[in-house]
Amino acid sequence: MGNYAKSEPTHYLQVALPTPLRRVFDYLPPKSGIDFLRPGIRLKVPFGPRKLIGILIAITAKTDIPLANLKRVEQVLDEQPIIPKDILELCRWVAHYYHYSLGETLGTATPTALRQGRPVAQQTRKLWRLTYPNAEAPSHIARNAKLQLAAWQLLKQHLKGLHEPMLKSLGVSNQTLSALEKKGEAECIYENLPTLHTMPQSILHEAPLTLNPEQAHVVQQILQTAQQFQVFLLQGITGSGKTEVYLQLIEQTLKAGRQALVLIPEIGLTPQTLHRFEQRFAVPIAVIHSGLNDNERYLAWQKAVDYRVGIIIGTRSAVFTPLAKPGLIIIDEEHDASYKQQDSLRYSARDIAIYRARQANIPIVLGSATPSLESVHNAQTHRYRHLHLSQRAGQAKPPSIELLNIRGETLQAGLSPALQQKITQHLEKGQQVLIFINRRGYAPTLLCHECGWVADCPDCDAHLTIHRQPPHLHCHHCDYQQSIPVRCGHCNTASLFPVGAGTERIEDFLLSQFDPIPIIRIDRDSTRGKTRLQELFSDIHQGKPAILVGTQMLAKGHHFPKVTLVAILDADSGLFSTDFRGLERLGQLVTQVAGRAGRGKLAGEVIIQTHHPESPVLNRLVTEGYEVFAKTLLAEREKLSLPPYSYLGLFRVECKNQEEGERLLLQLRELISQFLQYNNLNGPLGVTLLGPLPAPMEKRQSWYRWQLLISSPSRQPLHTAITFAIHQLEGGTQAMIKLARKVRWSVDIDPQDMM
DNA sequence: AGCACGCCGACT
DNA sequence: GTCGGCGTGCTC
Numbered sequence: 206m207g208n209y210a211k212s213e214p215t216h217y218l219q220v221a222l223p224t225p226l227r228r229v230f231d232y233l234p235p236k237s238g239i240d241f242l243r244p245g246i247r248l249k250v251p252f253g254p255r256k257l258i259g260i261l262i263a264i265t266a267k268t269d270i271p272l273a274n275l276k277r278v279e280q281v282l283d284e285q286p287i288i289p290k291d292i293l294e295l296c297r298w299v300a301h302y303y304h305y306s307l308g309e310t311l312g313t314a315t316p317t318a319l320r321q322g323r324p325v326a327q328q329t330r331k332l333w334r335l336t337y338p339n340a341e342a343p344s345h346i347a348r349n350a351k352l353q354l355a356a357w358q359l360l361k362q363h364l365k366g367l368h369e370p371m372l373k374s375l376g377v378s379n380q381t382l383s384a385l386e387k388k389g390e391a392e393c394i395y396e397n398l399p400t401l402h403t404m405p406q407s408i409l410h411e412a413p414l415t416l417n418p419e420q421a422h423v424v425q426q427i428l429q430t431a432q433q434f435q436v437f438l439l440q441g442i443t444g445s446g447k448t449e450v451y452l453q454l455i456e457q458t459l460k461a462g463r464q465a466l467v468l469i470p471e472i473g474l475t476p477q478t479l480h481r482f483e484q485r486f487a488v489p490i491a492v493i494h495s496g497l498n499d500n501e502r503y504l505a506w507q508k509a510v511d512y513r514v515g516i517i518i519g520t521r522s523a524v525f526t527p528l529a530k531p532g533l534i535i536i537d538e539e540h541d542a543s544y545k546q547q548d549s550l551r552y553s554a555r556d557i558a559i560y561r562a563r564q565a566n567i568p569i570v571l572g573s574a575t576p577s578l579e580s581v582h583n584a585q586t587h588r589y590r591h592l593h594l595s596q597r598a599g600q601a602k603p604p605s606i607e608l609l610n611i612r613g614e615t616l617q618a619g620l621s622p623a624l625q626q627k628i629t630q631h632l633e634k635g636q637q638v639l640i641f642i643n644r645r646g647y648a649p650t651l652l653c654h655e656c657g658w659v660a661d662c663p664d665c666d667a668h669l670t671i672h673r674q675p676p677h678l679h680c681h682h683c684d685y686q687q688s689i690p691v692r693c694g695h696c697n698t699a700s701l702f703p704v705g706a707g708t709e710r711i712e713d714f715l716l717s718q719f720d721p722i723p724i725i726r727i728d729r730d731s732t733r734g735k736t737r738l739q740e741l742f743s744d745i746h747q748g749k750p751a752i753l754v755g756t757q758m759l760a761k762g763h764h765f766p767k768v769t770l771v772a773i774l775d776a777d778s779g780l781f782s783t784d785f786r787g788l789e790r791l792g793q794l795v796t797q798v799a800g801r802a803g804r805g806k807l808a809g810e811v812i813i814q815t816h817h818p819e820s821p822v823l824n825r826l827v828t829e830g831y832e833v834f835a836k837t838l839l840a841e842r843e844k845l846s847l848p849p850y851s852y853l854g855l856f857r858v859e860c861k862n863q864e865e866g867e868r869l870l871l872q873l874r875e876l877i878s879q880f881l882q883y884n885n886l887n888g889p890l891g892v893t894l895l896g897p898l899p900a901p902m903e904k905r906q907s908w909y910r911w912q913l914l915i916s917s918p919s920r921q922p923l924h925t926a927i928t929f930a931i932h933q934l935e936g937g938t939q940a941m942i943k944l945a946r947k948v949r950w951s952v953d954i955d956p957q958d959m960m
Numbered sequence: 961a962g963c964a965c966g967c968c969g970a971c972t
Numbered sequence: 973g974t975c976g977g978c979g980t981g982c983t984c
Binding site for chain 3: 230252
């Protein structure tokens with residue numbers, strides 16, 4: 206026994222690897238031992254027939270794997286943890302909460318460059334200085350070498366050294382510098398980029414604006430708890446100056462020597478917003494958005510950990526940016542759907558941010574004019590502090606909102622006669638009009654008048670959208686495209702015509718109807734190209750009478766001071782959504798779009814076309830505003846035990862073979878059901894199962910989609926049930942594993958929509 | 961997810 | 973004869 210005991214290893218390394226398998230893998234320590242190994246370093250390990258780079262999670266004294274099966278770590282890539290302790294801890298929680306592989310979670314959270322095993326780059330810059338700082342004059346420079354003498358004088362005035370770019374801008378060329386170096390007069394050194402510790406601490410470029418009493422109160426409330434964790438729901442109507450509140454909170458954070466992380470929706474970071482941050486702050490800012498390449502992303506990450514930036518502004522994925530000195534987190538437009546990732550790791554950046562704030566014991570501000578029902582509920586139950594900004598800055602007045610009955614009305618390109626009249630009125634006063642429709646293209650359907658045939662996508666359960674610019678049929682769900690047929694695909698008669706209206710058709714109609722008023726269309730098609738959107742916006746800002754037609758894009762964050770009339774053409778689609786969040790979204794959309802009207806000195810008017818002007822919930826929104834509306838919806842949700850009064854988990858399955866998905870979920874449902882019964886987790890107050898149901902669009906991109914919804918009034922049993930279900934899919938009966946391997950399945954915790 | 965292994969169809 | 977199709981199994 207003694208002999209064998211001696212050869213037993215005393216330590217094992219738990220490694221997270223980039224594989225979808227939801228577990229960590231144990232390895233034997235490298236020959237060099239474990240002395241310098243810390244969680245968060247990268248290790249190269251053999252994995253089956255290949256080599257992978259993983260992250261060391263823990264060093265343990267035990268393993269469940271037979272010694273004979275254990276392999277040895279091949280290479281240690283880092284001396285210092287490349288993933289800071291708090292981020293590692295965060296990722297462990299995220300992987301656990303979303304039931305995802307830790308290795309792949311770390312992959313989502315860190316820049317690709319790190320995962321490839323690239324060494325950590327020291328961020329340095331080149332500094333030139335005099336070799337003999339005490340010399341009164343250069344000893345080796347000829348008297349006629351004027352440039353070199355000038356350079357020497359310059360360096361003499363800056364004995365600490367000057368950076369190469371700076372020298373260039375002062376007119377010193379590389380040639381001059383290398384001449385000085387050759388003569389031993391100057392030398393260049395590499396220094397690490399300065400951190401904010403060593404930087405001269407002027408924080409502001411320009412003075413902050415004066416806050417109105419309401420803003421000042423909000424800032425003061427938040428600063429009072431600035432030293433500890435607290436979630437603030439900052440509900441501020443459009444134009445109430447949320448951004449200025451953010452800026453002043455950030456200013457105080459920077460003054461305290463800490464960093465601020467600011468999350469913004471995917472298309473929320475306009476050049477204007479960024480400009481405003483850069484104008485205000487003298488402190489370096491890192492911007493993290495989808496347009497960055499790997500290397501830029503990596504540099505931004507590195508600057509944040511090294512405390513070389515004071516502010517990090519980014520979209521969803523920026524929530525994983527490590528901070529050297531966390532001080533404040535801001536989530537702007539917290540209700541925005543883009544905070545929820547809709548594939549692979551289906552995380553909510555807002556929820557992860559709240560976890561981070563708790564972890565770092567710092568305040569977090571969720572800002573929105575139209576907060577999500579979840580957040581409103583959390584505010585009502587005092588888990589969040591609810592703060593309000595209800596005054597519009599400047600002279601701007603709140604717009605009037607009217608529900609326009611279009612029942613029985615003849616619509617032209619979706620516009621009722623009454624709306625057309627209104628448009629004329631506003632244009633005649635020299636003002637601008639904004640028309641909102643959530644449908645791009647010319648028309649959503651091509652219909653045969655003879656037989657009723659409709660042009661459908663061959664790969665999706667969806668109609669093809671007609672586009673005119675350029676003319677083609679397009680599937681908005683899978684990108685399938687074809688030319689516009691002349692004859693019906695069924696009866697071959699030439700009586701095809703477009704039904705319904707999208708942005709292009711409305712644009713056409715308005716052009717003919719309101720000539721010569723310019724029509725500016727803003728949707729994904731019209732804004733292709735980097736500067737196109739900016740060009741369109743600058744046209745609008747000229748302030749001449751014009752009609753803007755656009756999709757969602759128009760609802761977000763832009764100022765249009767000359768717009769006095771805003772129309773929503775198809776509010777009804779939100780009233781009858783299959784998704785229980787349809788009404789919430791409609792309310793947010795209406796409020797956000799209405800916020801575009803009358804932000805200048807002129808009063809705004811909002812027209813909502815609907816077939817249901819009597820709808821109590823719409824009326825509540827219009828007459829009493831978003832917050833009362835939200836409370837009405839919350840009461841409704843409570844009755845139906847829907848979120849936030851229950852928690853949801855969704856099993857999604859995609860399969861090529863229509864019935865396989867349903868079969869898998871049926872079996873899974875049966876197993877979960879037994880499990881719940883056995884553990885007394887069922888019953889009306891326990892975990893309930895709904896499905897399998899086909900997804901609202903059953904076929905998409907040639908994949909059939911099925912789902913099984915699991916719901917529970919408390920989180921714990923929901924997660925227990927999901928953990929159990931995943932065990933069945935990954936390691937249950939042979940038949941189950943086999944079926945599960947044939948399809949693509951995934952889990953969505955806190956799903957945002959059932960699409 | 962990868963990647964190897966393995967067992968059946970049309971090809972130089 | 974063999975190249976390669978993707979079903980099946982495994983990864984510490």
